Amino acid sequence: MKIVVPLKQVPDLVEDLELNDDGTGLDYEYLKMKLNEWDDHALEEAILTKEAGDAEVIAVALDGEDVDKMLFTALAKGADKAVKITGANPYAGNHEMAKVLANAISGMSPDLVLVGVQSAGDSDGWLAPLLAAHLGMPSVSVVTGLQVSGNTATVHKEYSGGIMAEFDVELPGVIGIQAARQTPRYAPVSKVRQIQQSATIEEVAAGDLGDVVTSTVEEMKHPEKGGGAKMLSDVEEIVEVLKEKGVA
Amino acid sequence: MGDILVVAEHLNGQLDEATFELIGMANGLGNTVVALIGGTDEMVSQLGAASKVVKVDAAADFNPESYGAALGAVADTVNPQVVLTTGSSMGMELANSLSAQKNWPLAVAATGVSANGSVKAQAALFGGKIIATTDLGSGPCIVAVVGGSAPADAGRKEGSPAVETVDAPAGAGKVHFKKLIMPESADVDITTKDVLVAIGRGIGSKDDIEVAEELAEALDAAVAASRPIIDAGWLPKSRQVGKSGLKVKPKVYIALGISGAPEHLEGMKNSSTIIAINSDKNAPIFDVAHYGMVADLFDVVEELTEALD
Amino acid sequence: MTFKTMVRKEKEQKSSFVEKDSAIVDGIDISGHWNKMYQPREVMNYDITPLEDLRALPGAESIGNCYQCAQCIGVCPIDNVGDYGPRKIYRKLQLGMNLLESVDLWQCTTCMNCLRVCPKEVNMIDIMPAAREKAILDGKEVPAELQEMFQNCAEYGNPMGESPRKRARWAKKADVEVKDLSKNPEPVDVLWFVGDYYAYHGRGNDAAQAMARVLTKLGVNFGTLGAEERCDGDSQRLAGEKGLYEMLAEHNIEKFNSLDFKKMVVSGPHAYNAIKNEYPKMGGTYDVDHYTQFLSAMMDKLKPLMTKEFGKKVTFHDPCYLGRHNGEYEAPRTLLNAIPGIQFSEMFRNKEQGYCCGGGGGGMWLDGFMADNINERLSENRVKEAIAVGAEVLAVCCPYEVSRFEDAVKSTGNEGKLEVLDIIEIIDRCIEE
Numbered sequence: 001m002k003i004v005v006p007l008k009q010v011p012d013l014v015e016d017l018e019l020n021d022d023g024t025g026l027d028y029e030y031l032k033m034k035l036n037e038w039d040d041h042a043l044e045e046a047i048l049t050k051e052a053g054d055a056e057v058i059a060v061a062l063d064g065e066d067v068d069k070m071l072f073t074a075l076a077k078g079a080d081k082a083v084k085i086t087g088a089n090p091y092a093g094n095h096e097m098a099k100v101l102a103n104a105i106s107g108m109s110p111d112l113v114l115v116g117v118q119s120a121g122d123s124d125g126w127l128a129p130l131l132a133a134h135l136g137m138p139s140v141s142v143v144t145g146l147q148v149s150g151n152t153a154t155v156h157k158e159y160s161g162g163i164m165a166e167f168d169v170e171l172p173g174v175i176g177i178q179a180a181r182q183t184p185r186y187a188p189v190s191k192v193r194q195i196q197q198s199a200t201i202e203e204v205a206a207g208d209l210g211d212v213v214t215s216t217v218e219e220m221k222h223p224e225k226g227g228g229a230k231m232l233s234d235v236e237e238i239v240e241v242l243k244e245k246g247v248a
Numbered sequence: 249m250g251d252i253l254v255v256a257e258h259l260n261g262q263l264d265e266a267t268f269e270l271i272g273m274a275n276g277l278g279n280t281v282v283a284l285i286g287g288t289d290e291m292v293s294q295l296g297a298a299s300k301v302v303k304v305d306a307a308a309d310f311n312p313e314s315y316g317a318a319l320g321a322v323a324d325t326v327n328p329q330v331v332l333t334t335g336s337s338m339g340m341e342l343a344n345s346l347s348a349q350k351n352w353p354l355a356v357a358a359t360g361v362s363a364n365g366s367v368k369a370q371a372a373l374f375g376g377k378i379i380a381t382t383d384l385g386s387g388p389c390i391v392a393v394v395g396g397s398a399p400a401d402a403g404r405k406e407g408s409p410a411v412e413t414v415d416a417p418a419g420a421g422k423v424h425f426k427k428l429i430m431p432e433s434a435d436v437d438i439t440t441k442d443v444l445v446a447i448g449r450g451i452g453s454k455d456d457i458e459v460a461e462e463l464a465e466a467l468d469a470a471v472a473a474s475r476p477i478i479d480a481g482w483l484p485k486s487r488q489v490g491k492s493g494l495k496v497k498p499k500v501y502i503a504l505g506i507s508g509a510p511e512h513l514e515g516m517k518n519s520s521t522i523i524a525i526n527s528d529k530n531a532p533i534f535d536v537a538h539y540g541m542v543a544d545l546f547d548v549v550e551e552l553t554e555a556l557d
Numbered sequence: 558m559t560f561k562t563m564v565r566k567e568k569e570q571k572s573s574f575v576e577k578d579s580a581i582v583d584g585i586d587i588s589g590h591w592n593k594m595y596q597p598r599e600v601m602n603y604d605i606t607p608l609e610d611l612r613a614l615p616g617a618e619s620i621g622n623c624y625q626c627a628q629c630i631g632v633c634p635i636d637n638v639g640d641y642g643p644r645k646i647y648r649k650l651q652l653g654m655n656l657l658e659s660v661d662l663w664q665c666t667t668c669m670n671c672l673r674v675c676p677k678e679v680n681m682i683d684i685m686p687a688a689r690e691k692a693i694l695d696g697k698e699v700p701a702e703l704q705e706m707f708q709n710c711a712e713y714g715n716p717m718g719e720s721p722r723k724r725a726r727w728a729k730k731a732d733v734e735v736k737d738l739s740k741n742p743e744p745v746d747v748l749w750f751v752g753d754y755y756a757y758h759g760r761g762n763d764a765a766q767a768m769a770r771v772l773t774k775l776g777v778n779f780g781t782l783g784a785e786e787r788c789d790g791d792s793q794r795l796a797g798e799k800g801l802y803e804m805l806a807e808h809n810i811e812k813f814n815s816l817d818f819k820k821m822v823v824s825g826p827h828a829y830n831a832i833k834n835e836y837p838k839m840g841g842t843y844d845v846d847h848y849t850q851f852l853s854a855m856m857d858k859l860k861p862l863m864t865k866e867f868g869k870k871v872t873f874h875d876p877c878y879l880g881r882h883n884g885e886y887e888a889p890r891t892l893l894n895a896i897p898g899i900q901f902s903e904m905f906r907n908k909e910q911g912y913c914c915g916g917g918g919g920g921m922w923l924d925g926f927m928a929d930n931i932n933e934r935l936s937e938n939r940v941k942e943a944i945a946v947g948a949e950v951l952a953v954c955c956p957y958e959v960s961r962f963e964d965a966v967k968s969t970g971n972e973g974k975l976e977v978l979d980i981i982e983i984i985d986r987c988i989e990e
Contacts, residue, residue, distance in 0.1 A: 011374065012712075013374060013375050013377065014713065014718065014719065014720045015720050015722065016720075017374055017377050017378055019378075026378075032720075034712065095347070095354075120373065120374045120375055121373050121374050121378075122356060122357065122373070123355060123356060123357065123371055123373055123380055123382060124353070124354050124355060124356065124382075125340075125343065125344045125347055125354045125356055125392075126340060126344050126356075129312070129341060129344035129345055129348065130344055130347070130348055132348075133345070133348030133349070134348075137422075138313055138420060138422035138423045139312065139423075140312055140341075140423060141312070141337070141340070141341060142337040142340075142492075154426075156429065157312075157337060158337055158492050159259055159336070159337050159338070159492075160259075160336060160337070160491070160492060160493065160494070160495070161431065161493065161494050162430075162431030162485040162486060162488065162493070162494075163259065163260070163428060163429065163430055163431060164428070164429040165309065165310065165425065165426075165427070165428050165429070166425075166426040166427050166428075166429060167311070167312075167423055167424060167425055167426060168423070168424040168426060169422065169423050169424075170422040170423075170424075173422070173423075178492075179479060183701060183704075185696070186693075186699065186704045186707055186708055188693045188694055188707075188798060188800055188801070189711055189798065189800030189801040189803070189804050190694065190798075190799055190800025190801075190803070191694060191800065192800070193800055193804075211351075213347065213351045213352065213353050213354075214353065215353040215354065215355050215382045215383065215384050215385075215389070216382065216383045217380050217381070217382050217383075218368075218381055218382065218383045219380065219381040220373075220378050220379070220380045220381075221378070221379050222377065222378065222379070223372070223376065223377070223378075223379050223532070223535060224535075228534070228535050228536055228537060228538065229524060229534040229535070229536075229537040229538060229539060229540030230538065230539050230540070231534075231539075231540050231541065231542070232539055232540065232541045233541070235548055235551040235552050235555055236555070237539075238523060238539070238541065238548070238552055239552065239555050239556065241500075241521070241523060241539055242467070242500065242556075245499055245500050245520070245521050246499075247442055247443045247467060247468075247469075247499055247500050248467060248556055453702075453924070453925045454925065455925065455928060546967075
């Protein structure tokens, strides 16, 4: 079985997000990028599936800053192959990214595509269903449990209030992963470095995108801070509030 | 002004509260038509605030594939300027599916929509650190709205709106619904408590939950939590507040070490009084809280528990 | 398998015996049950492959030296509160335990007290990192909190996962100028390696700011690496993430080598150990002092500055990595004894026999894991000792310790009775503005 996992880099929220001069987007020059945490779960789920049976895991990413390191880390964790798509905008929205990925992935004829269900900056949708539409595959997102048997993936999709729905998806298909069965594994630095020496990252050029439906972000700003909360300085004030509300 | 198509959402035979929020929102934008896929007549009778309901007879249980195809068929009949879906696990599937089918632009994580000429959506992105306004053109377009962005009461009205029925299209048939899995019976019902003591990542370790439990005891409250605590297995799923957890509206919500990601805020921002204690003065939770305190949560909680005993 | 089950199994294996029907020894008939005796038992009837496998790891060879004298058990800080000790490791290995998959792999704090008393020089400070490295590379289960710390260090260069850009932020509130050599690489006499906890932890910030003020008062021409400094990597090395240690060390060495300074001063014993003993192996050799050493060599200048009284009962906790690992017991005591008005008393376990705080060898990020294996945190045990000798202040000089001991003061119910202060904070308080 062949499992493709697209990996996306997102701004690391540990740093303050700087905006570009005209306030229409982030200033990527000053951002630290990291692997989207949901993609890390998708990769983990792929590797667990591989370990439970027989599968080849291919990590795919759009070329950009530090992408090599991210792909080598994926190899160190257990991916079998890493592919980098060159000539595409790594900061593109999900509609455009879905098209770029679909062009690259369709040639790989995967049985399963595992995608992180979302990323912190998603403003135009989810990658998994958009990618599935281009690939002509079925898809289910917000999945926390995945079991593959033959040509069927049995998935658990999360709803609110702890309710879940079980679906059978006929493969090939695209699954949007909410959480892997276990915490994504850590790749020891020496292993990443060792792989950096020995492994190669395949490159493919981004194909023709044609028309992509996009929405235009016309303004980005930081939310006004502390507008709501009345700041208290000691515990007695909290007790006062609780008494006032009749709960203490 | 064109029609605003609201996609109703239901689970386990019940219309979701968010449907009414969307209808209220849509009524402020134009002529509201509700798409009800796989719903019942009983549901239709709750949609009195809409001018029309377009109904698709489909299986009662949501299926991203068949419901997506059905929504496509409804959209063809209605030809809306804006389609509003919820931002939930179901709503997002439908929003994305429709965008892919029709090539209509889509904005998600929306907290507000306006339609004066061009349709604009406001969204909280990057864990609430950025507020973005997206221009979706003159329509048709799709907006997935975060729960709790509008009052539900404005869109909740009994009545008998005009009903048009659309045939369910044959989907690709590759996704098969098997069953609903209900959560293990909850030990405590956090949705009925007057006071909740909610903990987040800032609590640090499982053993420290005890500190929150002691405070909860002193207030006759229950301990709730944000997603990371549930994911770590420190508390059962029945205690989770937020987008994928429960929506709560207690009299007092005490948020301890919760930074306030939009997914969490969605579940608690309608609480009557929110008191947030966090060591990070920039935490987004302080934007929705009524009272805030920048402090080490352990110091505060211990002192507070003592003061209440 | 627990140690007790292993011992029980061992006993079961012993129970086979022989009994000759007819036996006459020296003319005396001891036929029948009179001659019942245990069958000679081969000691090698255990599978000792795990022991041999461990011994084959570079660094772990000395595990084979153990002859079970158990001197280590008496001094092991973990055995004091739990059921882990170097001798027990050897015995369990003989009985077939795979250390790489055992909870015992993560319990050692590398405090070095066992090596101090071991007649066979079984060196846990080398054995444990070697075994841990193998476990990590083999993809064995690593305690989640430790794994998160590795991830943070790999991504951000500090265990807290804080923004590297904010590393020098503490300096804004120091009230004195702190030269940031990463921005303006001018020659200085002293390059001060600030360290993670001084840079990011709230209580560490207090100590860092105190240090900046004291150095300034002393007229020392010093600077820091600012936002370019990274975690020293020593605890990561000892916790088995050697590649991560190398990456951090390479970064720091490159930055050090780009600067013009005469001496390096470090805030913490772990950074001291790394830079003094480990960085040279990677080509970075520097004249480095722990801050207590640097300051105690300047007493003629420092003493006249300390004019304010600090009339409190103080005791001192020897950091394992300053004391046992690097033989420095006097420098911190020289400083403490020079504090005006101080009433200093030693704890029962001091200097060479100092008790570990539990933070070394990765223990700083294993508190949750250890809670399941010990009945009392090491820091709690130590805080009780400080209270027992009548101290009002527990003085420390390792940046890990302030938060560890402050937690322990609270969890042992001694809040308000014992204050935990870095020695540099006490010195700062005694200097007139």
